[in-house]
Every structure is written in C-alpha cells, then in structure tokens.
Amino acid sequence: MSFRYEIRLSGEGGQGLVLAGKILAEAAAIYDNLNATQSQSYGPEARGGASRSEVILSDEDIDYPKAVHIDLLLALTQESCDRYAADLKSNGILLVDQDAVLTTPEGSFKVYRVPIIQMARDRVGRALVANIVALGLIAGIAKIVSEKALRQAIEARVPKGTEELNLKAFAVGLEHAKTLV
C-alpha cells in the first residue's frame, strides 16, 4: 500500500513559506529517502499578496503533484485559513497562528492553535523565522519527516550565517509540539 502525504503552507508573501516547503521536501527526499515535490501557484491570489506552498511526500513516484486532499494545513493568516481549510481531509491537521487566525471553521480535522509568530519573535528574537518554528511544530506533530533530516536541510538551505538562528527556531517549534501531542 503506497503512502502519500500532502502539506500546504499558507499565509502571505514574505513569510518564507516557499523556503519552508523546499526545506521540507529536501529533508524528506535527500535525507529521508522519500520522493517529494514542492510547488507554488501564482495567480490572482499572489497578486493580492497571499502565498501558498505545497509539499507532497510519497514512497512512490508522484504523478499528480497538486495537493487535493490535504493532510496538514499551516495557516498564518485568517484569509489563508478561510480559503484552504475546506481542502483538509477527514482527520487532517490544521495548524494556525493563534494571533493571526481568530476563527477556524468547523470540520472533522484536528486544530492546533500556536502563537507561532510570537514565539519566533520572543523566543528566537526574529519574527522572520516563524516559518522555521512552524517546521519544528510540523515535525513534532505530524512526525512525517525525521528531525535529523529537517536539521540537515535547514542547515543546507537557509542563508549563510543564519543557520544557528534557524536551528534554534526549529528547536523551539519542536519542543512546543511535544507539549501538544
């Protein structure tokens, strides 16, 4: 039986969601030996400032690289939560920034509300690394990619000189996830 896991990272431009998706895909494929695709769509939403990055992980070739039944949705804005929560599959995971997303729709998915951006600002010192705090949360909640692979991909992909900051952001997210699951 083949395995397929769909992740959508959503929010607004500048939140580093494409980089986060790329790190997740590389961690899974290069270090964890899965297959992965990472994609982003640009259209009317992007012109309005919204941003969305998708990652699909599988143990087989990925023939259809668009997320259609989402296993995990990260929403860093109310708009992205409203727009995408309906695409979550039954028993999926909705992870939202608790300060940015005030209302989450009803549904048969599990909701985690975490002050992701605030944690990045207060515990790592840079709101900008909220994307990597989110990766730590995803690693701890979904356990779909190994922590070690994610650390390797973070080190390989973040801008030179920011490795330590980003690894700290990852650790903060991961540690918090362990209080949730």
Added chain:
Amino acid sequence: MSFRYEIRLSGEGGQGLVLAGKILAEAAAIYDNLNATQSQSYGPEARGGASRSEVILSDEDIDYPKAVHIDLLLALTQESCDRYAADLKSNGILLVDQDAVLTTPEGSFKVYRVPIIQMARDRVGRALVANIVALGLIAGIAKIVSEKALRQAIEARVPKGTEELNLKAFAVGLEHAKTLV
C-alpha cells in the same frame, strides 16, 4: 482556446534553476497577469545531484501542474539533456549549454546551443548567473513572458545587492537571443 506553456529548467544543484523558475513564474503571474505554477521534484535524481524546476504558464487555472508536453527545455548538463529531451513536444525548443552538452538527441524540436555558462563568466563576471543569462535567452527566444515583467521579478527576487549583476546577466542573454531568432 486556452493557452498552456510548459518549461523545464534542468541541470545540477547549485545552478539556481529553482530561483530561475520562480522568477519566471512570478514575472508571468504577478506582472504579466497569467496564471503560473512552479514546482520541483526531489527523489533519486536529486540525491544524485541533478536539479529540475518546472514552470507552467496558462491563461486559465492550472489543474495539472506537472509538465508532460514540454514546450521549452533548458539543459545545462549532458545528463539532463539526455534524460529530458524526449519529453519535448513536437516543434518544442531545446536550449542547451554548448560546452556542457556535447550531443543532443534527434527529434522534431528546434535546438539552440549557446555558451550560457561561459557568457555568464566572461561577459557578466560570474558563472553563477548563468541561470539569469538563460532567462534572458528564454525571454528572447520564446517571448512568452515580457522582458519588463522579467526584469521586475529579477529585481524583486535575487539576493539584495546583486540586482545590477543579475539584470546585466538578463540583458546579455536577451541580446544574444536576438541574434538567434
């Protein structure tokens, strides 16, 4: 009648093909009002060092974001040319680095051999900007995204401080394309 154009940028890791794909997609979508997706696959090839980035442009929603009938293939290595040229559609365009790709397969596509990496090194001063020289060539050969949109997306996306270098790389590619078509 709807319009769809599939581009695959292929070579090896470190050549900036994902960034080039992203610039192309953003130029098309944010500045030229098309819809665009940009994706990359990671799997056994990526573990071997190969890199591939795909961009699909359309005037409609893009339901199937995987390139299957490629309109334009950029190949910066012999391996990527060998692997992907067969996916080119009839009358498609094969753009190769003439020093890296020594043999191109037979087919009903048009082949352009350009010393892309050498031009980046000798005329811009950095082999690293071969990806942006290639964007200039693509803009001039395929004329699928406007030069203005590409310049805007380059300025918005390349690392701060390298805008001028990259715009020069784009101009070098574009100018050379005009001698080809």
